Amino acid sequence: MIELAHLTKRYGDRTVVDDLSFSVRPGVVTGFLGPNGAGKTTTMRMILGLATPTRGTVTTNGRRYDRLPAPMREVGALLDARAVHGSRTAADHLLCLAYSNGISRRRVGEVLEQVGLAKVAKRRIGAFSLGMSQRLGIAAALLGDPAVLMFDEPVNGLDPEGVLWIRNLMRALAAGGRTVLVSSHLMSEMALTADHLIIIGRGRLIVDKPTETFMRSQGTQSVLVRTPDAVRFARQLTEAGAHVGAGSDGALEVTGMDSLAIGNLARDAGVALAELTPQRNSLEEAFMELTRDSVEYSAAPDRTERDLIA
Incomplete structure (x- = not known):
């Protein structure tokens, strides 16, 4: 040791x-x-x-x-x-x-x-x-x-x-x-x-x-949900207390409700799910966020990066 x-x-x-x-x-x-x-x-x-x-x-x-x-x-x-x-x-x-x-x-x-x-x-x-x-x-x-x-x-x-x-x-x-x-x-x-x-x-x-x-412990965890009935299920998720955002390719990005609860809600509502995947920040993302104030040497963003940030 x-x-x-x-x-x-x-x-x-x-x-x-x-x-x-x-x-x-x-x-x-x-x-x-x-x-x-x-x-x-x-x-x-x-x-x-x-x-x-x-x-x-x-x-x-x-x-x-x-x-x-x-x-x-x-x-x-x-x-x-x-x-x-x-x-x-x-x-x-x-x-x-x-x-x-x-x-x-x-x-x-x-x-x-x-x-x-x-x-x-x-x-x-x-x-x-x-x-x-x-x-x-x-x-x-x-x-x-x-x-x-x-x-x-x-x-x-x-x-x-x-x-x-x-x-x-x-x-x-x-x-x-x-x-x-x-x-x-x-x-x-x-x-x-x-x-x-x-x-x-x-x-x-x-x-x-x-x-x-x-x-x-790092960041807000979300669940990626794909369903052919996305509009109706998004409304039901919101009514159940979840926050629903737009993911890629028509997927729903759900926070405030874990995958088990989402799956149970879909089952009770008769909604078919094509994907139900918990999302997590990468270690790199978590590390960058955690050590943001501890970086001793940090390059200034170039013009393209400043435009994106703006």
Whole structure:
């Protein structure tokens, strides 16, 4: 488990992480989200002892990272896939890490095979693409077979097959009882991968909830209804207390009444339904709405966007 208690980091008069407290538990994939400049990478660096907190504590399995006798056996991390010695081969890079943490040479071959780099084990890292570097970074994180894993933007540079692979890998690691913390700006990917969400803005905690709970709590939920008798059914829905708007292609967009109640009303009224689909904001939409006031860098809309807004 990773535990943060009142974690604060200041650089001069700038507070990057502000009194942050949360726990990352085993058995689930925890998505760590926030706008640019929110303090995500700084927080992950403090977890790994790469930055010193101004105040507060952060522990992994009850101890500070710098107190772990063989850290790669307990925590595996990918923060920067390009932070490697470019003239080394992939195998030699991992061997150096393995020897420093008492990990067997055999394990190097295993993780290279696991991430799909076995055939390029003797190639120099400086010639790797970003996607290959990401896979090597993931191999390094897995090297000590740790119980805690942290990934910062792990799908950058990966092709669709690679994205699917890392998604399945993270879910398999969590299903095996490991603690998995992953930071990403790809909301669509987090919606498919994360079981739990921690969202921060300007260094402060905004959300610490299971993904499903968070999504249910965001925005007005609606139901898309299609029926050949739309005009009559819209009137009946309104009389029953629902709000009915116009959806696409003649559909009705109904709020204030769930799909079960709508289905029962249609049955009692003898209305045939062609579609009855609950609608929900995407994670991206919910995230944008929630963090609107926490965005540090925001581009001004161009003329076309201003015209649309007007």
